[in-house]
Amino acid sequence: xxxxxxxxxxxxxxxxxxxxxxxxxxxxxxxGRFLDPDAAVAxxxxxxxxxxxxxxVGGESTRPGAPPVPVEEELRRVVPVIERLRARGFLLPxxxxxxxxxxxxxxxxxxxDLVNDVTGLxxxxxxxxxxxxxxxxxxxxxxxxxxxxxxxxxxxxxxAEVAAELRAALARAAAAGVSAESTILDPGIGFAKTAEQGxxxxxxxxxxxxxxxPLLVGPSRxxxxxxxxxxxxxxxxxxxxxxxxxxxxxxxxxLRVHDVAACRQAALVAAALRDAxxxxxxxx
Ligand code: HH2
Numbered sequence: 304x305x306x307x308x309x310x311x312x313x314x315x316x317x318x319x320x321x322x323x324x325x326x327x328x329x330x331x332x333x334x335g336r337f338l339d340p341d342a343a344v345a346x347x348x349x350x351x352x353x354x355x356x357x358x359x360v361g362g363e364s365t366r367p368g369a370p371p372v373p374v375e376e377e378l379r380r381v382v383p384v385i386e387r388l389r390a391r392g393f394l395l396p397x398x399x400x401x402x403x404x405x406x407x408x409x410x411x412x413x414x415x416d417l418v419n420d421v422t423g424l425x426x427x428x429x430x431x432x433x434x435x436x437x438x439x440x441x442x443x444x445x446x447x448x449x450x451x452x453x454x455x456x457x458x459x460x461x462x463a464e465v466a467a468e469l470r471a472a473l474a475r476a477a478a479a480g481v482s483a484e485s486t487i488l489d490p491g492i493g494f495a496k497t498a499e500q501g502x503x504x505x506x507x508x509x510x511x512x513x514x515x516x517p518l519l520v521g522p523s524r525x526x527x528x529x530x531x532x533x534x535x536x537x538x539x540x541x542x543x544x545x546x547x548x549x550x551x552x553x554x555x556x557x558l559r560v561h562d563v564a565a566c567r568q569a570a571l572v573a574a575a576l577r578d579a580x581x582x583x584x585x586x587x
Contacts, residue, residue, distance in 0.1 A: 304517035304556045306485070308357060308439055309396035309416030313517075316577070317556040318547075318570040321398060322350025322563045323523065324360045326380040331366035332524045332536045332561060340383040347388055351395050353563035357417070360384050360410070361400030365421050365494070369449040377406050382413050389414035398441070404428030411436045419559075421445055421494065423472030430479025439485040441519055442472040446495035453495070461500045462507040465490050469514060487557065489519045492546075498530035505546055509553035521559035522546035523566070544569040552577050 305314050313319055326343045328335045337343040347358045362380030363372040372380075385397055398417040399410035407418045407429050419441040424430045433440045444465045446455035458464045469488050476486055490511060492501045501522075511518055528534060528542030540562050547558050547566050551573035560566040 304487075306439055306487075306517065308398075310394075311356075311396050313356070313556075316554065316574070318551045318574055319356040319557045320354065320563055320567055320570065321519065321557055321559040322347065322353070322355035322358045323559060323561045324350070324358050324384065325364070326360060326362045326384050327364045327372075329366070329369065330361075330364045331526075332539075334364065338380065340387055343384040344387045344391075347384070347393065347395075347397075350563045351393070354567040355395060355563045357396040357398055358388075359398040359400050359419055359559060360415070361419075362406070363401065365449045367449055367453050367493075371448070371450075374403055374405050377401065377403065378409055381406065382409050385410055385413040385415050402426060402429060404430075404432045407432045408436075411438060417441070419443070421491065423469070424475045424479060424481070427475075427479060430476060430481060433476075433485075434480035437485070439487060440476065440481060441487045441489055442469065442476060443489040443519075444469050444472070444491035444494065449494075455495045456497050456500060458500060461496065461503050462510050465504060466511055466514060469511070473514070473516075483516070486516050487519050488514055488516045489521065489559075492520060492522050493525045493527065498527035501525070501527040502531070505549055508550060508555060512554055517556045518554070519557035519559060520546075520550045520555050522550070523558075523560040523562070540565050548573040 324343050324347050328338050337346050360381050362377040396416040398419045399415040400419040402420050402422040417439045421443045423442040490504050523543050524539040528539040547569045
């Protein structure tokens with residue numbers, strides 16, 4: 304990939320790590336821990352110390368069944384975090400995890416550099432805000448809303464259908480005036496996918512490279528790991544590392560994770576394996 308995000312140029316295959324900061328009372332794995340802005344700021348600083356390349360600040364849980372958050376409440380959760388990080392000279396690019404145009408605009412004004420939209424620009428106002436600010440955007444695949452997405456997890460060919468629906472998101476971005484060069488695509492692990500479909504998507508994530516855009520994947524602590532292993536949500540780092548490794552080997556550039564230090568170690572080893580394999584192609 305070659306893309307400027309804030310002051311930083313993201314160049315090459317990565318892997319680049321996006322550290323998660325959930326300023327929410329109800330996120331599936333860390334709800335309530337970082338609702339206080341100072342706690343959220345401390346978590347972002349910890350991610351930076353552990354080697355994150357950027358951080359993603361969100362104020363609305365998207366766990367299955369999560370209720371929508373009113374715009375005023377979401378603004379109250381995320382804007383102070385971004386303002387405080389910038390006020391203390393935080394150097395990493397900041398992403399805002401929102402699907403609302405108004406929240407994106409306020410977050411960008413407060414110092415965010417990228418918009419992470421789990422709905423893939425369904426809100427035209429969000430598309431216009433991104434286009435106007437000229438910032439990059441993550442277009443994630445989802446069907447329906449967190450309240451009803453589980454019922455929409457019906458696919459004949461999950462990888463092909465997710466690719467087609469991501470193409471539609473790229474078309475929405477273009478219609479809003481967002482250039483293709485500023486988009487990053489994400490298959491949306493856990494969003495309108497069963498555990499089995501999520502595993503198949505991870506196994507075939509390399510197929511999405513045909514869309515010609517950098518890829519971001521967020522497998523961190525997700526329920527497919529619990530389904531495969533029985534591990535509770537607080538004990539899914541090892542499963543996350545396996546998924547991160549698979550993603551890096553498949554050519555995914557960006558990983559959205561809670562456990563930056565552990566994931567960085569796995570991602571760097573996986574990247575070395577990826578590069579060593581590419582250096583000596585073919586059977587020996
Ligand atoms: N996953 C979550 C939230 N935002 N954004 C992208 N681009 N990709 C993802 O896979 C993704 C995402 C869900 O994880 P988390 O933020 O930890 O939980 P919650 O939505 O409950 O806050």
